[in-house]
Amino acid sequence: MTMGSIVDVVIANVKEKNGEASLFAQAVEEVLESVEPILKKRPDLVDSYVLPLLVEPERIISFRVPWVDDEGVTHVNTGYRCQFNSAIGPYKGGLRFSPEVSVDEVKFLAFEQTFKNALTGLPIGGAKGGADFDPIGKSDMEIMRFCQSFMNELYRHIGPVTDVPAGDIGVGKREIGYMYGQYKKLTNRVEGTLTGKSPVDGGLVGREEATGYGVVFFAREMLAYHQDDLTAKEVVLSGYGNVAWGAAKKLNELGAKVITISGLEGFIHDPEGISGEKVDFMREIRYGDKTLADFVEKFPSATFYPNEQPWHVSGDIYMPCATQNEIGQIEAEAIAKSRGQYIVEGSNMPLTREATHILKVAGKMIAPFKAANAGGVACSVYEMAQNASFIPTAEAQVYAQLEILMKNIHQTCVEVCEAYQLPYDLNVGANLAAFERVAEAMLAQGIV
Ligand code: GLU
Secondary structure (H helix, E strand, C coil): CCHHHHHHHHHHHHHHHHCCCCHHHHHHHHHHHHCHHHHHHCHHHHHCCHHHHHCCCCEEEEEEEEEECCCCCEEEEEEEEEEEECCCCCEEEEEEECCCCCHHHHHHHHHHHHHHHHHCCCCCEEEEEEECCCCCCCCHHHHHHHHHHHHHHHHHHCECCCEEEECECCECHHHHHHHHHHHHHHHCCCCCCCCCCCHHHCCCCCHHHHHHHHHHHHHHHHHHHCCCCCCCCEEEECCCCHHHHHHHHHHHHCCCEEEEEEECCEEEECCCCCCCHHHHHHHHHHCCCCCHHHHHHHCCCCEEEECCCHHHCCCCEEECCCCCCCECHHHHHHHHHCCCCEEECCCCCCECHHHHHHHHHCCCEEECHHHHCHHHHHHHHHHHHHHHHCCCCCHHHHHHHHHHHHHHHHHHHHHHHHHCCCCCCHHHHHHHHHHHHHHHHHHHHCCC
């Protein structure tokens, strides 16, 4: 079969099986379309089994998660773990607790995680999981009971060299702690089967900051490539969760100015900049102790825009750090007209395919999430190493390794574009470099 046609056939099959409008089909199409230069040079990959195997998860587990609320009422949620690809290492990826979590969502996230993890250069395969559970408004005891019930099933599918879950939206060190506690209770083993733990129970100092810091280090590399830097850049940021918080901290440290944050309920615009105690306040909003309205009350320079997102605010850098597809056609058109030249993806797949197209046509530079936010999962591997070796890693060492790693990922994307004689395009570079690594390993391992 020719290269064009096998890619088309594989994409058509994925659409037929998963639905044209599925997140999974969107992700598969985006990756496979950009790996065509590799397939032209490597007919063995076209004729081999790699592509059809690559778009089918190795395993998906779906399970019942029953729990009892503080009033004694029973609830039942659905839990998932999608173990997508183990060609280069044990399954690795986060768990997401959010009402919209579905098979489609975990499949897309696990597929993308496979490539993100490959880009780190570390030996980790791709996975993702979670539950359609809404942690917002739940008491601490309800969260604990839910996490324990979730682990009552998940524990039999994971392990330090099998599958190592971590956090994602709605899952931070508190939830990981409760799940880890239950894992130890059930298995009687103290081992690094979950990452993103608190440093008090085996977690890596700096893991919480790592994803957001890594996003900013990557942005710095992209700007440097264009003889630019972060000094005094106004950043339109979305989200107030873990990634947004870490990014805001590091942006301030490196001399940029964060002017927005957001949640599903709306966004805050603060022209004086969101730094210092305002960044600390983001944590309180994330954990449900405070709201965006409270932010405005405490910091009068800020304005709250309910039920809106910040993409029409003028800035130099746009940094989506909330969730997938948060920038669609309308938002991309607003950014395309702005003075901003850079879009740095902090959340997983924040741009629709249409939005990416509009922004590329407008000549904007995009840092793709699978490269830009890979610092989080890389630091999870440092946590695995710390747990396996029983030797703690110092915070300064974590950040030093993270800076080098983000520099290397950017360089890898640049070099692969050069090797295929393509112009600088980080989306294409990230997909090509990651695909090469995963596909070679799959080819070596045969039809399994
Ligand atoms: N959920 C994070 C991500 O999207 C972290 C995954 C991990 O540390 O395993 O990469």
